[in-house]
Amino acid sequence: MNVPRDAEALFGTRFHRDPAGTYRRLRREHGAVAPVRLESGLPAWCVLGYRELLRVTGAPELFSRDPRLWNRWHQVPENWSLRPYVEPRASTILTGAAEHRARGRAVREALSGVDVAGLAARLHECCDALIDRFAGRGSADLVVEYTHRIPLLVMARICGLPDGEVPMLTHDVALSGQEGDEAVGAYERTMARMRWLAAERRAEPADDLASRLAESSVGLTDAEIAADLFLVLGKAHLTTSDWMANALRLMLTDPHFAVGLAGGRNDIAHVLDEVLWADPPMQNFVGRWATRDTELGGRSIRAGDLLVLGLAAANADPAVRSRSGASTGNRAHFAYSHGEHGCPDPARELSRVIASTGVEILLDRLPDLDLAVPEEDLTWRPSMWMRGLTSLPAHFAAHR
């Protein structure tokens, strides 16, 4: 692919300061499909147009999820920070269309078996216990002490891990997603734990995700089950916690959404929908690879070129945003991506139950929440994938 040396960077201070501004600039200068550079200067196409993204995500035979197709692997540095997410692995998500159909079905079916009523009870228990720790203090960091803790606490139980292992798991899954030397060790520890769980449940099944994957007619190996359990935990963790935190930020900073603080269920659903349009937790996704030379949005795409799914940018495409108007009830956004590799329906449902319950319980318990710092002081994690706050300091009347 022909990407100019000065193509816009989807990394670095300028991008992180204002990703939405970057997407606007890219759209203005290049249209629906823009040449960009990722870390280490690696070239990619960023798909910003809603229609174009629909085409890319809807045609896995032409725009594959298989990273082995990439025509730039020879330029990827050993320590490239996106390598763990892009490198070919045993995971269901990183496979071509045919293999994915079977593996994806196994994960979808296993997630469909989750007992949502049981989940609600577990959620209440987790959220209340977390709030109990800071309610008497009158202040808390709602990201560090609350939203970031909930999804893994719940998902570990769903996967089949005993509660005693949750603190270590939470620590390792979070660490494995960060830059730095400890990430690989944390990833390997978690995978070893998951392989053990897969083998254990194959021998003695229980009512959990690991057992359902082990019993799947697709016939998964223990290594494949471990990879898929890790995928599920990894996918659920930051996405769902950032979704909750972005919704709380909106409620605490924008008077139009502050009404949600009264605790109304409809209001919370409205704020959560708005966030999926305006500040989706996964703002970009890497990616898809062209299986042959083709054309997209007026661009010549070469076989093996990498396409970044511009999920937040496509949501903001003036062609759809002006037509769709208010976000209430409109779920045609790209927050969960789309098509065969999009976030599976049962996962979407689970994440909505987790996010709405987490926000609802917090507002029920602490109805007078207020932001403890000026809005401009809130900082976002420097990530090209995720759109989430590093912390959300709040204060409230102390409760015993």
Ligand code: HEM
């Ligand atoms: C309980 C919480 C969640 C679980 C268990 C979960 C699970 C998954 C799984 C298994 C995949 C891989 C799909 C495949 O390749 O077949 C996936 C993909 C994805 N999920 Fe989720 N997810 C959760 C929450 C979320 C949330 C809250 C968001 C954002 C709002 C999100 C956005 C995505 C995106 C963008 C993809 C990538 C799709 C692509 O490649 O096109 N997920 N998720």
